[in-house]
Amino acid sequence: MKFIASRLSEGNKVFPAEIHIESTGLTVRIPGLFKGKSEYFDFKKISNISVETPMIGYSTITxxxxxxxxxxxxFTTSEVKQIKQAIEDGKIDKPKPITQRPNHQSTIEPVQQKQQSPMTSSSEESNQNNKGQVxxxxxxxxxxxMSEFRNNKAEKLEKEKLYELKxxxxxxxxxxxxxxxxxEIIDNLILRIKSEPWINNDNxxxxxxxxxxxxxxxxxxxxPLLDPNFDKRAYEKQLKKLNWSRFFKKNFN
Known part of the structure; x- marks a missing residue:
């Protein structure tokens, strides 16, 4: 399982942080321009996990x-919960299955059942099998x-919370x-729109x-109010392209 930090969050626009969940532990990778940082943690050796979840924005996990x-x-609140749950599950030792040896000393003979007509017995067994299968x-x-309904409802609520925060x-x-x-704000908004463009039927x-x-x-x-000499035509051209993209993707995607 792999979690990648949002490129919209601070410090992750070019090289986003990554958390890889493995069978016995997790690896945290903090990439950098020249030299990144990678640290492996065994589940059982993790003594503490601290999480900072602001009202607005993305979470920090230590x-x-x-x-x-x-x-x-x-990382989002949902991703942080999944990471913490994976660590808690990884710390639990799964019990080994118990294999029972057959008892060869048992000499109890089965009780002889009352003989029935072959046709009657076969018909009753067939009906019982069919009823059992149905x-x-x-x-x-x-x-x-029911499971699919609950999962869809939970995903919908989580999605509503996420977009409300955004x-x-x-x-x-x-x-x-x-x-x-x-x-700087304009460039960030353009990046947000391009990373989550309009989709038909996704309100x-x-x-x-x-x-x-x-x-x-x-x-x-x-x-122009901030600088009358600033040439905003390049931004207006991008705005026009985005407006056309919004029209076509929301109606014909």
């Missing part, structure tokens, strides 16, 4: 083991449907007072991307 400490940033099939089908993050972007700050994602687009349009239109 692993402590044998005096060593590694911190990784840029019942088993219905039970398994019902379990499968939308709040965009709404809380302050109005820039300097040109460089405005350009949660489309609402978030629409919000990014509207905020982007406001910032581009406000650039």
């Amino acid at each position: 692993f402590h083991a044998s005096g060593a400490k590694v911190t990784a940033h840029g 019942k088993s099939l219905l039970v398994e089908t019902g379990k499968s449907i 939308k709040q993050e965009i709404l809380n972007i302050p109005r820039p007072t300097e040109l460089n700050t405005a350009i 949660l994602r489309n609402q978030y991307t629409d919000l990014c687009f509207e905020r982007l349009k406001q910032l581009i239109n406000g650039l």
